[in-house]
Ligand SMILES: [Fe+2]
C-alpha cells in the first residue's frame with residue numbers, strides 16, 4: 041500500500057517568489073541588449089533590477105481568481121440595471137452626455153493603456169516590473185470591456201454612442217485624449233511608465249476617474265458607479281506601481297533625476313490639458329454637481345499632490361513648474377471649455393446647453409472671481425439668442441494647438457480676456473501653441489509633434505470626407521460630409537440638448553414609468 | 558533637442574502647404590470677443606484679395622456678433638504674429654506677406670464684446 045504523503049503547500053512569500061522572479065532566467069546564447077532593445081536609448085540607467093521592490097504580492101493565478109469573482113458581481117448588477125430600466129433613474133437626460141464623453145473619450149484610452157503596459161512589460165529585463173505591468177495590462181483591457189458593457193445599456197436608448205471607437209479615431213475633439221495617449225505609447229518604456237503609470241495614474245487619477253464615478257453616484261447611475269467601484273482595487277494597485285516605478289528609477293542613478301523631472305513636467309501638463317474635458321463635465325454636464333473643478337483641483341492636486349512632491353524632494357524632484365499656470369487657469373478652465381463645445385455643438389457626438397438660472401447661481405458662488413464678470417454675460421446673450429431661434433453654432437473651424445490639439449481657447453496666464461498665442465518656426469514652417477508648456481514640449485521634440493494629425497488641418501486637406509466625396513462640386517456641404525465621416529447623424533447626435541431626441545424620449549419614458557398615461 | 562529614438566527619426570510635417578491643394582492656411586482671431594472661443598482657421602488661395610477675405614469669410618465667421626456690423630475697418634488695429642501689421646485691402650494675401658499658417662489678429666477699439674465683457 042502506498043503511503044499518503046500530504047503535499048507541502050508553499051507559503052505566500054515563497055509562492056510569490058516562485059511565480060514571479062522564479063520565472064525569470066539569464067540568457068546564455070543571446071545578448072541582453074538584443075532581447076531588451078529599448079532599455080538604453082532614453083538615457084535612463086538601471087544598475088540592479090533586483091533592487092525593485094514588488095509593491096504588491098499578487099501572483100497571476102490569484103489575479104485570475106480574484107478578478108473573475110469581482111467581474112461576476114459587476115455583471116450581475118449591470119444585468120439588474122438593464123432589466124429594471126436603470127437608465128430612467130438618472131437625474132435628468134443631460135447626464136447621459138457625460139457617458140457619451142466617457143465612452144468615446146476615455147474608454148478607448150483604457151484599451152491603449154492595455155497595449156502600452158503590455159509593451160512596457162515586455163521591454164523591462166526585471167521580472168518584478170514585468171509581472172506588475174502584465175497585470176496592469178490585463179486590468180486595462182478589462183476596464184475597456186466592462187465600460188463598454190456597462191454603457192452599452194445606454195446606447196440602446198440614447199444617441200451618439202453607437203460607434204464610439206470609430207469616433208475616437210476621427211472626431212475633432214477626441215484627437216485630444218487620443219493624441220495624448222499616442223504620445224505616451226510611442227515614447228520609450230521608461231517615459232511611458234512615468235507618463236501613464238505615475239503622472240496619469242498616480243498624480244491625476246483622482247481628477248479623472250473619481251469625478252466620473254462620483255458623478256455617476258450623485259446622478260443615480262448605478263451601472264457606471266458599480267463599474268467604478270469594481271475598478272477601485274485595480275486603481276489602488278496602479279497607483280502603487282506608478283509610485284514604485286518613479287522611486288526605483290530615481291534611486292538607481294542620479295543622472296536619471298533630470299530626465300524624470302522633465303517627463304513629470306511634460307506629462308503633468310499634458311494630462312492636465314486632457315482634464316479640460318473633465319473640468320467642464322464637473323461644472324456643466326452633471327445635473328447634480330459633486331464639487332466644482334476648482335475645488336477638485338485644490339483638494340486633489342494642490343493639497344494631495346503638494347504632499348507627494350514634498351515626499352519626492354529627497355530624490356531631487358520638484359513640483360512641476362506648470363502648477364503655477366494651472367492655478368491661474370482654475371477660475372476659467374471649465375467655462376472656456378464649455379463655451380468651446382457650445383460653439384461647436386454641430387460637430388460633436390453629445391449635446392450642449394446653457395446652464396439654467398439655478399446653475400448660473402451655483403457657478404457664481406463657486407467662481408466669484410470670474411463667472412459674473414466674464415462668462416455670465418456671454419451665456420445670457422447666447423440664451424436670449426437661442427430663445428429667438430438664433431442659437432449660435434460656429435461653422436468655421438478653429439485654430440488648434442500643435443501639442444495638445446485643443447482649439448486655441450486658453451487665455452494668457454493672469455489675463456483672462458486675451459487669448460494666449462505662442463509660435464515656433466521649425467524647418468521653414470510655423471507651429472502654434474496654446475501655452476508656454478505646450479510650446480516647450482514641442483521644442484524639445486519637434487520631430488515628433490510636426491506629425492500631429494490635427495483634425496482641422498486634415499479636414500482642410502480633404503482627408504475627412506467619406507470615400508468618393510468630391511469637395512469641388514457646386515454647393516458642397518463640408519460639415520455634412522465630415523459628420524458622415526464621423527458616422528454622426530446631423531440633427532440627431534449633435535446640436536443643442538433642448539431640441540434633442542434624447543430629451544424628448546427620456547421625458548416620455550420616465551412619464552410612462554412614473555405616471556398613469 | 559532631438560527626439561530620443563532607436564534609429565533615424567525623420568518625418569514630414571503633416572500640414573505642410575503642398576498638402577492643401579493650392580490653398581494656404583490663415584488663422585484669424587478677433588481680440589476681446591471670446592464669444593468665438595478660438596481664432597478661426599481658413600484655407601485661402603494665396604492670390605485672394607485681403608479685402609475679399611474680410612468681406613466674405615470673415616463676415617461669415619464673425620458676423621453673428623452684434624459688434625461685427627459696427628466695425629469701422631479704417632480704425633482696426635491688426636497684428637501678425639503679435640506684431641503690428643498694416644494689410645492693404647486691395648492686395649492679395651501673398652502680396653501682404655502672408656504665408657502658410659500665419660496668424661493675424663484684429664482689435665476693434667471701442668468694441669469690447671457683449672456688455673463690455675470681452676465676450
Ligand atoms: Fe484603467
Ligand SMILES: [Fe+2]
Pocket residue numbers: 313441442443444445446473474475478
Ligand atoms: Fe496646447
